[in-house]
Amino acid sequence: xxxxxxxxxxxxxxxFTFGRFLAFAGHRVVTAGSCEExxxxxxxxxxxxxxxxxxxxxxSGLDLLEEIRRGCPDCPVIVITAYxxxxxxxxxxxxxxxxxxxxxxxxxxxMESVNQALxxxxxxxxxxxxxxxxxxxxxxxxxGYR
Numbered sequence: 001x002x003x004x005x006x007x008x009x010x011x012x013x014x015x016f017t018f019g020r021f022l023a024f025a026g027h028r029v030v031t032a033g034s035c036e037e038x039x040x041x042x043x044x045x046x047x048x049x050x051x052x053x054x055x056x057x058x059x060s061g062l063d064l065l066e067e068i069r070r071g072c073p074d075c076p077v078i079v080i081t082a083y084x085x086x087x088x089x090x091x092x093x094x095x096x097x098x099x100x101x102x103x104x105x106x107x108x109x110x111m112e113s114v115n116q117a118l119x120x121x122x123x124x125x126x127x128x129x130x131x132x133x134x135x136x137x138x139x140x141x142x143x144g145y146r
Contacts, residue, residue, distance in 0.1 A: 001135045003048035003118050004028045007072035008038045008064070009080070010057050013023060013145070021107050035059040042068070047075055049117055051110070053083040054088060062091060080105060 005027050007018045015031040022029045028121050030045060032038040042050075047101055050068060055060035061079065076098035081088060083103035092100050098120075099113045 002028070003114075004030070004046060005114070006030050006032065006041055006045070006047045006050045006052075008032045008035075008050065008056070008061075010034065010053060010055065014053075015028050018109070018110065021111070025111065026100070028115075033057070035061075035064045038064060042071065044084045049089065049114060049119065050075055050077045051114070052077060052079055054079055054092070055083065062095065063086075065092060065095050065097060074121070076121055078110075078117060080110075098122035 005022055005023070007015050007029060008031075009015050009018070010033050012033065013125075015033065019029040019031055020076055030041050030047075032041050033056075035056050038052070038056075050072075051065065052068075056064065065077060065079065068075065073096075078099045078101065079092045079095070079097045080101045080103060082103040084100075089100045098117045101109060101113060
């Protein structure tokens with residue numbers, strides 16, 4: 001199942017690593033290193049799945065998750081964090097995240113969650129575009145992995 005996936009993480013090495021193994025699995029991957037970049041990417045693209053960190057340099061990943069859920073209610077979001085806690089896990093899942101994974105992550109764990117989320121979503125041929133997020137009105141720069 002090939003999908004368009006947005007990876008949001010402030011660590012460039014993780015964006016690169018996730019991008020590579022997701023692209024190797026045949027997915028189209030676009031990356032963002034901040035909340036603002038993520039808003040820009042979402043505002044100009046359609047994503048089947050979002051993989052995101054909780055801690056981002058310009059805002060809370062939980063706030064961004066809330067925006068994503070409003071703008072893209074049918075897009076599964078997998079949350080990854082280096083600082084796992086019961087409270088954060090509870091909050092992210094209550095806010096509609098598909099899964100919550102603690103760093104360090106294994107490729108197999110991420111791929112299992114991605115595949116499960118995409119299967120559950122039951123991707124149809126007609127994708128519904130995400131509505132632009134509240135603050136996501138800037139023109140985005142940069143390309144994803146192809």
